[in-house]
Structures are given as structure tokens and as C-alpha cells.
Amino acid sequence: MLEPFARDALPRRLLQLYLGxxxxxxxMALMIKSGLGLDPWDVLHEGVADRTPLSFGTVVILTGVLVLLAWIPLRQRLGLGTVSNVIVIGVAADVSLWVLPAPALMALRIAFMVFGVALNAVATAAYIGARFGPGPRDGLMTGLVRRTGRSVRLVRTSIEVTVLATGWLLGGTVGVGTVLYAVGIGPLVHILLPRLTVSEPTKPAENVRVTAGPA
Incomplete structure (x- = not known):
């Protein structure tokens, strides 16, 4: 039998996960079409895609698989959200890139960039808040934090600087959008995540022993 959390919240959690x-x-496609800069991982993805016959989304998927392999020595546990993240995001990015136009006007490019960053924050909070496990890149960060004892800030910064520099050397787009993402994504997710996190069930009142004083 499913636990109350899974039974009552599963439809919402699944919808929130895959919509996110x-x-x-x-x-991701909005930021690419803006041409004004990408987040560090997408700079890497774009750089690899530009130098291979692979589509951007395919590179996202393959990179996710490679990152998951790095989970093995870190002893990270996969979740439905982890596996879905690897596949769904890459496919969604490729379809979106095929559908979206490339805006010529700077005002539209800026709108694509700003909306892309804001939507990315909503999407991040939604799929994390569904509580089906972290994405491969987030799991790599948390696994390294646990295994090395270093701070989240140090580990995340080290990873993102490495992938950003590598992607830039490969020709990925670095620009004002990269800076906006770096400055804005953390505070936005911080605000949105509590509102989109599916809560665990509380214990029934009759199962909790309450005492008026020392026993």
C-alpha cells in the first residue's frame, strides 16, 4: 500500500515534475535564442554542440549521462526526477529551439533573456519541489559536498567556473545573460521553492504523545 504522502500527492508531484x-x-531555448549569454552548464552544452554534429538537446542528455556516471563513486542515489531530468530537458530544449524564432530586435532579445531566466527559476523550483530526487548536476554538487566536506558555495562555484571556462573556450555564448543568471537564479529559486515544495504528511494527532510536564 502506498504511504499517505505518495497516495495523496502523487498526481500533483508527477505533474509538477514533468511540467517543471x-x-x-x-x-534554455529562450536564453539561447536571445544570444545574450547562457548559464554555465549551457555555455558548455552549446560549445560542444557547435563543435559536433549533435543537437543542443542531445548534448544536454549525453552530458547528464556522463555526470550520472560520476555519481557512482559518490554513492548518490537515483530518483525518478534524476532520470527524467536527463531525458526530458534535452528533448524539450530541442523542440523549443525548433519552434521558437530568433528575434532580431534587441528589445525582444532582452525579453527572451529575462523571461528565460525567470522561467528557469520557476521550473527549477517546480521539479525540485516535486521531491523525486535531484537533477544530475545538482546531485554531483551535493555528492561532492558530502564526500569532501567542503562548503556548498565552494563546490558549486568550482564546478560552474570549470564548465563555464570550458564552454567558453569551445565557443559557447557568455554575456550579460550569464551574469543575470548568476545573480538572479539563486534569490528567485529561494523565494519560489517553499511555495512549490510538496509537503510531507504530518503524523496523526492521536499518534503523538503529549505530556503536560516531566514524566
Whole structure:
């Protein structure tokens, strides 16, 4: 029998997970089409895609698989959200890139960039808040934090600087959008995540022993 959490919240959690992943892929495409800069991982993805016959979304998927392999020595546990993240985001990004136009006007490019960053924050909070496990890149960060004892800030910064520099050397787009993402994504997710996190059930009142004083 399913636990109350799974039984009562599963439909919402699944909908939130996959809608979040689809919107994440769409937000990536918006930032790419703006041409004003990408987040560090997407700078890497774009750089690899530009130098290979692979589509952007295919590179996202393959990179996710490679990152998951790095989970093995870190002893990270996969979740439905982890596996879905690898596949759905890449497919959604490719479909969105095929559908979206490339805006010529600077005002539209800026709008694509700003909306892309904001939508990425909503999508991130949605799929994390569904509580089906972290994405491969987030799991890599948390696994390294646990295994090395270093701070989240140090580990995340080290990873993102490495992938950003590598992607830039490969020709990925670095620009004002990269800076906006770096400055804005943390505070936005911080605000949105509590509102989109599915809560665990509380214990029934009759199962909790309450005492008026020392026993």
C-alpha cells in the first residue's frame, strides 16, 4: 500500500515534475535564442554542440549521462526526477529551439533573456519541489559536498567556473545573460521553492504523545 504522502500527492508531484522539466528546457531555448549569454552548464552544452554534429538537446542528455556516471563513486542515489531530468530537458530544449524564432530586435532579445531566466527559476523550483530526487548536476554538487566536506558555495562555484571556462573556450555564448543568471537564479529559486515544495504528511494527532510536564 502506498504511504499517505505518495497516495495523496502523487498526481500533483508527477505533474509538477514533468511540467517543471518541460519548462526548464523551454527556458534554455529562450536564453539561447536571445544570444545574450547562457548559464554555465549551457555555455558548455552549446560549445560542444557547435563543435559536433549533435543537437543542443542531445548534448544536454549525453552530458547528464556522463555526470550520472560520476555519481557512482559518490554513492548518490537515483530518483525518478534524476532520470527524467536527463531525458526530458534535452528533448524539450530541442523542440523549443525548433519552434521558437530568433528575434532580431534587441528589445525582444532582452525579453527572451529575462523571461528565460525567470522561467528557469520557476521550473527549477517546480521539479525540485516535486521531491523525486535531484537533477544530475545538482546531485554531483551535493555528492561532492558530502564526500569532501567542503562548503556548498565552494563546490558549486568550482564546478560552474570549470564548465563555464570550458564552454567558453569551445565557443559557447557568455554575456550579460550569464551574469543575470548568476545573480538572479539563486534569490528567485529561494523565494519560489517553499511555495512549490510538496509537503510531507504530518503524523496523526492521536499518534503523538503529549505530556503536560516531566514524566
Amino acid at each position: 522539466l518541460l519548462l526548464y528546457g523551454f527556458s
